[in-house]
Amino acid sequence: MRLNMLSAAGREIPDSIAGRKTVAPYRGPFASGPAGPRAPMPASCSRPGENKTLANLKEAIQAVGLKDGMTVSFHHHLRFGDRVTNMVLDTIREMGIRDLKFTVTGPHPVDDLFANYIEDGVITRMEHGFIVDELGPILTRGLLREPVTIRTHGGRPRAIEAGELSIDVAFIAAPCVDRFGNINGADGTSRCGSLGYAMADAQYARRVVAVTDSLSQAPLTRISIPGTQVDHIVCVDNIGDSSKIATGAIRSTKNPRDILIAQEIAAAVEASGLVRDGFSFQAGTGGVSLAVTQLVAGIMQREKVHGSFLLGGITGSTVSLLEQGFFDAIYDVQSFDLDAIASLGSNPRHVEISASYYANPHNKGCAVHGLDVVILSALEVDTKFNVNVLTGADGVMRAGPGGHPDTAAGAKLTIIGTPLLHGRIPAIVDDVITVVTPGETVDVVATEYGLAVNPARQDLLQSFKQARLPVVSIQELKARAEQMAGTPKRPEFTDEIIGVVEYRDGTVIDVVRQPVAWAGR
Amino acid sequence: MKIVRNGQAGTLESGDVMVIVSPRSPEAGAQLELEVHSIVEAQYGEEIRRVVRETLSELGVVDARVTIQDRGALDYCIRARVEAAAHRATAADGEK
Known part of the structure; x- marks a missing residue:
């Protein structure tokens, strides 16, 4: 008989999972450190x-x-x-x-x-x-x-x-x-x-x-x-x-809804007060993120702010900000298009970094821990601000965390940009199907119907209100989505575990169970 | 409302629905034959069928074959497309 433990994200985790030596439930973004020294590196020799x-x-x-x-x-x-x-x-x-x-x-x-x-x-x-x-x-x-x-x-x-x-x-x-x-x-x-x-x-x-x-x-x-x-x-x-x-995640947008979300996010970034000399920034490669990057550059220009570093997956649009002198450096863990590849090869300020330096919480300092602002997306966010970037509305895995939980934990300000509905499926729900990024590391959810601020960030809420930003509660967003689309029927799951979602520190934040509709296929 | 020909409304664009309303052979007795294909079948399949039946009932359509190809349309859009398709499938004024 398997006993269920509870991760700090409120998810039931069995105390043993096939293929895992230990199962330690997630307890908080910085609750655990390295368990011991690093594994030995293999050694071998060569001859002249x-x-x-x-x-x-x-x-x-x-x-x-x-x-x-x-x-x-x-x-x-x-x-x-x-x-x-x-x-x-x-x-x-x-x-x-x-x-x-x-x-x-x-x-x-x-x-x-x-x-x-x-x-x-x-x-x-x-x-x-x-x-x-x-x-x-x-x-x-x-x-x-x-x-x-x-x-x-x-x-x-x-x-x-x-x-x-x-x-x-x-x-x-x-x-x-x-x-x-x-x-x-x-x-x-x-x-x-x-x-x-x-x-x-x-x-x-x-x-x-x-x-x-x-x-x-x-x-x-x-x-x-x-x-x-x-x-x-x-x-x-x-x-x-x-x-x-440069296919898949990377796209620029002319979609007015995405541009509206991007404008809200940029205004929120400005109202946070973090856009000052030494500013560091990461945005993804989705349409909203690319638009936010351009808008943030506009704020930096207007306020004569000189930034420190750009981080993450790098595109031509980030490269152009480096070349125009908005930032001192790019730290590049992944080059996302041919412009970024060319820049990495020629510009000494465009620096290649390892994934460990990018985001590993158990070394002597990773780049995401020095981030001011990160802009991320979501398949679903729940009213506890937990984010799912792994399973679709049918319970089938169709994406993945990437650096989502890493940057959310590291940045001073984490903003999730998402349309209220993905097609007909509400993006704001009571409980996400799978918790990948815990709500305690998410500060703001931005939709075309307003910005919801994590109640733990009353400071941000005050700044946003002073700046007259369209602030709403996360519950209002959830209600509005259901009012427009109706309440979707959620998938039912068997007890069969098909995926284990590790938090960045190696604890288990959630598991993916097999949808009933898929059992025996 | 009597269905005498094929009526179609809507598109296959994301967020829209294509509705085709057609007559059935008269021998089988009055009945609604509903065929629904939807990208959100698992989440909203029952809701879509309910809205389509309700809209047809309000229009007084009791004997028709209705095909729905849904790309995630919201209820108001489904209602509008069903209504338009049904009207296009009925005899125009003065037509026998």
Whole structure:
């Protein structure tokens, strides 16, 4: 009989979950620290004249000794243009290796055939940062042997450094590699810019294989992942398509509703008093976020404010603010378009950072803890300000945390921008289906029907009222959404756990159960 | 209101609904045949059927085949589209 514990976000968490050594419920954004020293880094040696380059993936997989039951990791910097993940999995399948744990740092292409890796038993377990649309139904069918672990961008390097996620082989899609195995993402034919998410994998994986389509004859002068961490190099025809990086989450908007939300958010940022010299800022790549970024730059110009750093996923729009002198630096953990990739390669103020430096709460200082303002989105927010960015209204996983919980915990001001309705589905509800970002780290929810301020932030509420901003209560927003759309029927769930949502510190904030409609499919 | 031909209203745009109201063969007796496809079936399927039946009842439509392709329309939009489609499916003034 499993006993249920309660996470501080009010969610029932079983005291044992398949595949997890321990289950500690979430107790608060900064309630826990590291449990002990970091995991040992693997050590190996080389001899003069050794050649790291192998003929093909099969040779590399043999050389690293990949066996049934091991853990393989990949990064997502090439996003939907990535070809390495499928290339490697296909080779592994051909070689008859099975029962792998598969982990990717974020969204990657999943085609119609991907389910076969699971049905055929090649992949039996997963630890992921993001569940792309096509993967959600596969996982919801409950085909994995253990629930998928969902980690934030900061939580993943923390788990690797703590030895909770132990990687046997990291396959690194490497846009440019020299013969020593030094890697960067700024040169080569299939550039992805920052390699921030791959760095912890390269440091801690037992073996590291760089997969490249650009082997440089000259030694690299810009090194993101040093050859000291790379066992083997494999050259392939094409590691991916850089032009497909800027798809999916990234879009600019002409939608008047989104622009209205963006204007409200910008006014709220100004009223908070945080836009002053030394200002630091992160906004996502959605339409509202991009519009807010431009509006905030306008405020900085008008008030003659000089900012400190821009953080996070970087786009051409952020790059242009750096070039116009609004900020001193960009800290780039992920380059989201070709302009950002070019800037990372040429502008010394555009700095590549690791995911651990970006957002890991268990090191000596991460960048998100120095943020003034972050603008985020949501699938759902509840009247306790908890945010769901993982499960859709049908209970199926279709997105993921990314840096959402990390930046919300770190920033002085966290604003969630969302339309009141997604299609017909209310975005403001009594209880979100899955808590990913806890309400105590969220300050403001901005919709086209006004701004709701977390009651814990009476200071903000006063500032917003003084600035005559359209302030409403979160309950009013929820009532208004239901008045317009009607109350949606919520999915019912079985007891079967298909996903575990880790907070950034490694505690369990919520679990994803299988919707009744999916049982036995 | 007697349905004598196919009447259509609405679009397949997000937030809209396409409604087709058509006559049924007279032998089977007066009946409403409802076919609903919706992207929010799980959340609002019952509500959509209730609103469609209520709107048809208010119009006095008792014998028709009604096809709904819903893209997340709100109730007022569903009512308007059903009403327009039903009117387009009835005999115009002076027509026999």
